[in-house]
Amino acid sequence: MGRAEREGWNTWENYLKAGVVEDSLLWADDALRVDNTLGRIKETIGMSWPIDAAVAYTLANHGPDGRLKWSDFVNQNTRIASVMMTGKVGYSLQTNPTLESCGHDEVDCALFTLKMPMLTTQNEMSIEMITWHTHKPITKWSGWVNMPTSLQQLCEIRVPTDVIDDVSMDVVTSTLSTKEYLPVMKYISEYLKCDKFKVRGNSLCDSYTSSAFTQRSGYKGICGYDKLHTSYGACPHHNDVAIYDWFMIRKSSLSANEGFNTAWRRGKGTVVHSGWNRDQWYVRHDLGRVVLFNTVKRSLAQVITDEEVIKHVRDSLQRMRNWGKVGRNLVNKVGIGKNAEHTWSDWEWLSEIKHMVLTTSSRNRHENDTACSTCYTNDVVDSESKNICRCGDGWVYTKYGQKKSHGHEIANFEWRPISKLSMYALTTQGGAIRHALPYRFMDKKEAARARSAIPLIMSRLDNVSCFNRVWDLSTGSEVLHKENSDIGLSIIEVPVEIKMSFDKEPEALPNAKEMVRMIWFGIPREREDALELCKGKPKENAAHNWNSGGQMTDVKTMSLINSADNVLNVQGVNE
Numbered sequence: 001m002g003r004a005e006r007e008g009w010n011t012w013e014n015y016l017k018a019g020v021v022e023d024s025l026l027w028a029d030d031a032l033r034v035d036n037t038l039g040r041i042k043e044t045i046g047m048s049w050p051i052d053a054a055v056a057y058t059l060a061n062h063g064p065d066g067r068l069k070w071s072d073f074v075n076q077n078t079r080i081a082s083v084m085m086t087g088k089v090g091y092s093l094q095t096n097p098t099l100e101s102c103g104h105d106e107v108d109c110a111l112f113t114l115k116m117p118m119l120t121t122q123n124e125m126s127i128e129m130i131t132w133h134t135h136k137p138i139t140k141w142s143g144w145v146n147m148p149t150s151l152q153q154l155c156e157i158r159v160p161t162d163v164i165d166d167v168s169m170d171v172v173t174s175t176l177s178t179k180e181y182l183p184v185m186k187y188i189s190e191y192l193k194c195d196k197f198k199v200r201g202n203s204l205c206d207s208y209t210s211s212a213f214t215q216r217s218g219y220k221g222i223c224g225y226d227k228l229h230t231s232y233g234a235c236p237h238h239n240d241v242a243i244y245d246w247f248m249i250r251k252s253s254l255s256a257n258e259g260f261n262t263a264w265r266r267g268k269g270t271v272v273h274s275g276w277n278r279d280q281w282y283v284r285h286d287l288g289r290v291v292l293f294n295t296v297k298r299s300l301a302q303v304i305t306d307e308e309v310i311k312h313v314r315d316s317l318q319r320m321r322n323w324g325k326v327g328r329n330l331v332n333k334v335g336i337g338k339n340a341e342h343t344w345s346d347w348e349w350l351s352e353i354k355h356m357v358l359t360t361s362s363r364n365r366h367e368n369d370t371a372c373s374t375c376y377t378n379d380v381v382d383s384e385s386k387n388i389c390r391c392g393d394g395w396v397y398t399k400y401g402q403k404k405s406h407g408h409e410i411a412n413f414e415w416r417p418i419s420k421l422s423m424y425a426l427t428t429q430g431g432a433i434r435h436a437l438p439y440r441f442m443d444k445k446e447a448a449r450a451r452s453a454i455p456l457i458m459s460r461l462d463n464v465s466c467f468n469r470v471w472d473l474s475t476g477s478e479v480l481h482k483e484n485s486d487i488g489l490s491i492i493e494v495p496v497e498i499k500m501s502f503d504k505e506p507e508a509l510p511n512a513k514e515m516v517r518m519i520w521f522g523i524p525r526e527r528e529d530a531l532e533l534c535k536g537k538p539k540e541n542a543a544h545n546w547n548s549g550g551q552m553t554d555v556k557t558m559s560l561i562n563s564a565d566n567v568l569n570v571q572g573v574n575e
Helices: 012-018 031-045 050-061 076-084 149-154 161-166 169-177 179-192 297-303 306-326 350-364 373-377 444-459 512-520 524-533 543-548
Strands: 090-095 109-122 127-137 156-160 213-219 242-249 290-292 331-334 341-344 395-405 408-417 421-428 489-497 539-541 552-554 558-562 567-571
Touching: 012 031, 012 050, 012 076, 012 242, 031 050, 031 350, 031 408, 050 076, 050 306, 050 341, 076 297, 076 306, 109 161, 109 179, 127 179, 149 179, 156 161, 156 169, 169 179, 169 213, 306 331, 350 408, 421 444, 421 512, 444 489, 512 524, 524 558
Parallel strands: none
Antiparallel strands: 090 242, 109 127, 109 156, 109 213, 242 290, 331 341, 395 408, 421 489, 489 539, 539 552, 558 567
């Protein structure tokens, strides 16, 4: 169960905007360790108060060997966070106060625009009358183009926002009956060739709408920046140039000395729903009251005392240690009081990163690089003069167990044979279960020779009979050997698996095919040398029981005996 969200919590990304945390580290400069350190810290912290993010970043910034006392936490990050802990800095959507307004026609009003006039016919009396379109403005009317500018201006009425509540739509519509609007009505009447207007009560209207005007609230006027101006579209008054960022809101736009409002509070009763902190000021404020935090944070951070910062740090460290009650003990502590040393608890992953760096930097190897001693001796190179294996009996640098870790791929590497490696065996034919003879052959020809030799050997023994008996009358004996005779044995391929660790140098070692010979067919000294080069135990197919479905099994141990002394010794297999 996760923690309930509280007022003032926010994300690591947003704290990065404020300078509470940073995207670099003192103890590491390579992207792999930096991204993984910050990424893991960010995931662990999650939503938090500013000081929690600053304290976590400070611990991460000093690396796995960092041992920090309270005073060691006092820095620019924790100072900025301490300012934010007052609750007077909130993340919100506000108009960008750093932009310069055009200074032209800056109003805040409701705009009433005359609708498009049109002719209608009363069915009862077939009388044509002028009425107003249900929603199209007069600017869409064909007569608008040639309407004098002075009359066009009268088609829009501005009502200040502070008095709009006292002005009804009927009041606005009634202005069309005044002497001032007589030229507009005359122009419309002459253009449509009709002198009758439909009215409802005292208002010029149609049967569908209550007025001849459309209303637009929050009208800001016409911007003075034309399309050629560098600030076109970025006037804070006329354009919606609001941004999500950290803001402070003055209590009054008239004076900068009246202080700032409070966006959020801590303490009892401040648990909020998920998403509450996405807009901590929750409403758009007047531009004159909005202060971008980044423009004042450094001066405010210098004013706050070390004692105040340490107080916030101590509270944060205690919270992080208490998080361990739900499986998140974020900070380790040794000692008590101001001399206690604190460390970030989760650095186990770093060993995996170090191993990855080691494997990828080994002799500057890259995935799918090939190498073998034979081709290296013969100076076989690619188009970039890099040594490679072309014979196919060597090794390929292979990636395995890869995963993504905070934008970086973490992977392991090892040397594997370029080509498929196999031995051969003789196995019984037919039936649900096939059994192999306890012999292995380097190639298929040797296996075939062995199968052909078995009937020949049988023919030289006494008291031997075949299942399918054939008697030669000329010799007076049973035929035990015939060319191409079926003796119930098949030649099967026995796959082999061997590999070497990433740090081996195949250019100075036996190639993969030679390793197979040394392990399965070599003398004890050769076998021992080859096994020492292998990563893990070599494997072969479980050919002794072919019904196993091709399961791979570890290579068997080799027994060493001295028949003269009747002494048994056992050679290990990479134990």
